[in-house]
Amino acid sequence: MSVSPQIVKLEPQTGTAFILAAGERVRIIDIEGEQVADVALFARHDAQDRFSPGRTIDYNERLVPQIGDVLYSNRSTPLARIVADTVGVHDVLLAPCSRTMFERRGEFDHASCHANLSRALEPFGLGEDDVRATLNVFMDVRVERNAVKIHPPASRAGDYVELQAETDLVVAIAACSSELTNNGRCKPVGYTVALS
Amino acid sequence: MSVSPQIVKLEPQTGTAFILAAGERVRIIDIEGEQVADVALFARHDAQDRFSPGRTIDYNERLVPQIGDVLYSNRSTPLARIVADTVGVHDVLLAPCSRTMFERRGEFDHASCHANLSRALEPFGLGEDDVRATLNVFMDVRVERNAVKIHPPASRAGDYVELQAETDLVVAIAACSSELTNNGRCKPVGYTVALS
Secondary structure (H helix, E strand, O other): OEEOOOOEEEOOOOEEEEEEOOOOEEEEEOOOEOOOEEEEEEEOOOOOOEEOHHHHHHHHOEOOOOOOOEEEEOOOOEEEEEEEEOOOOEEOOOOOOOHHHHHHOOOOOOOOHHHHHHHHHHHHOOOHHHOOOOEEEOOEEEEEOOEEEEEOOOOEOOOEEEEEEOOOEEEEEEEOOOOHHHOOOOOOEEEEEEEO | OEEOOOOEEEOOOOEEEEEEOOOOEEEEEOOOEOOOEEEEEEEOOOOOOEEOHHHHHHHHOEOOOOOOOEEEEOOOOEEEEEEEEOOOOEEOOOOOOOHHHHHHOOOOOOOOHHHHHHHHHHHHOOOHHHOOOOEEEOOEEEEEOOEEEEEOOOOEOOOEEEEEEOOOEEEEEEEOOOOOOOOOOOOOEEEEEEEO
16 A cells, blocks of 8 residues: 555645545545535446435434444445544535525625536536535534534644545545635645555 | 315325425325325426435524425525424435345345335436435434434324425425334325415
């Protein structure tokens, strides 16, 4: 197992997508601190088989997945496992920020995770309606009684979470585009890929 | 506005689907008590536009939607509004019970909401991969710290929740097929449709 020292930098409000083979690992790094990354996961060989927050919460019996937990698909396929995590605070409740979300706030033509993930997934034959539920890394969404509130990201510069593919995946990552979610300023996100 | 007195009964471990025009209302009734109903919602004219727990939680700022709250789609379309509710306990976290979920427990060929909703939606051109996130009416899923636990349904005989369509919908309803979720026994679910 060799970890590439090369950190790929996603500029603020951008996204990317790539193949991650079974056994390979992607480390998602908060470069400056207080920055969320939205991650979409699809089985490479049938992209209808994709990350399901509902199954993941059900099988792990936890709202926020922890080290060792598996991220499952709608068909109960183990997609990836969290193998390292320096923060432990992530979100699977909220949908990625989107054009329509910003329009509700009167913000038009705003960059969004939804658009950035969709665009990055185009070469894989996926489109806007394929980006629904994501793992929102470092996002601090708290449930108190029934109230749901977004707090500033819990991550500091250099924090990371690492996912190991349990099957061949298409992975998309966006540096979250919402100023409100990222304590006022959208920052870059880094990642490395380690072969097995 | 006339409310049909005719309660349609869904036998245990079965499902149905139908058109609900904008302004029409569906009342979902727990006939015997302690029985969950899984509800899937799609915009009639473009079924890619469908219920999103993530957007619904985000816009209502609540985990469990309450009377007056709107159920939103992935495209932020208002799909339906909760206009009556005698229970106030529902779930949008967990995915509908499915064949693959039961197989994980060693239960094979088990009836499931996922299969029943998929089958009911076939005439509308929808299939298994279109049934992902549902509103799980009367389901009592509690989050304590980070632990998620399913409790017996909070509903008693005669309890109901009523949804008013905000746009033309395809609605699918299943009487939940999981014995564990329904305090040991799968029971029927009733519904009525009221025209506007």
